[in-house]
Amino acid sequence: MWQIILIPFLGTSMGAASVFLLRQAMSERLQRVFTGFAAGVMVSASFFSLLQPALAQTEGMGRLGFLPVCVGFTVGMLFLLVLDMITPHIHLNSSEEGPRSGLKRTTKLVLAVTLHNLPEGMAVGIVCAGWMYGNEKISFMGALALAIGIAIQNFPEGAIVSMPLLAEGVPKWRTFLYGVLSGIVEPIGALLVVAAAGVFIPVMPYLLSFAAGAMIYVVVEELIPEMSEGVHSNIGTVSFAAGFVLMMALDVGLG
Secondary structure: OHHHHHHHHHHHHHHHHHHHOOOOOOOHHHHHHHHHHHHHHHHHHHHHHHHHHHHHHOHHHHHHHHHHHHHHHHHHHHHHHHHHHHOOOEOOOOOOEOOOOOOOHHHHHHHHHHHHHHHHHHHHHHHHHHHHOOOOOOOHHHHHHHHHHHHHHHHHHHHHHHHHHHHOOOOHHHHHHHHHHHHOHHHHHHHHHHHHHHHHHHHHHHHHHHHHHHHHHHHHHHHHHHHHOOOOHHHHHHHHHHHHHHHHHHHHHHO
């Protein structure tokens, strides 16, 4: 189980290591490609790995089966909205900042990608917990597919946060370290969810849809606006489609 939880973190760390290979600044076109791809993976994972199993588990409620999923999804969106409002950070690929504070700009950049990674870690933890406790709608391969998909999209996300830090004048080794630290929230969040999941198994549909809502918030608030900016918006859209299809293939093929 712990191997699955670590997979997304490895993806972030490998992406952060790109500072040793890329030039001083990432091109706008490459940023659109990375951001669009990450958004496509997260939307696909939210539906096929989280919302679909949640809806399957509420089939016994008949026409009211949508209620737990709607509640969980809405609470997940609100949870990330509150975090976004109270956590000092800088929106990736833009100069727009969150709440004012005395923190350094580099610290705010790290906090920005940490906000991205938190719902992903929670999603992996919830799916792993469902598999561990014998939920018939969640398989080991389904949990593995979700972890691999998130790791794939974490690679460009790790690069997206590391390169702006490098442009801020942070040394490469510190930039890599910050990128790795921004991803550590994923295994920590996943482990905390798994540890508490025994208590919450009866409300698993709420938890799955909560994670989906949190991930969709990140996509709508951060990734889609970023991939659509500038003259390379078509590149972002095509990359979104590629990420969505890849995650769907992983989830359906392995799950």
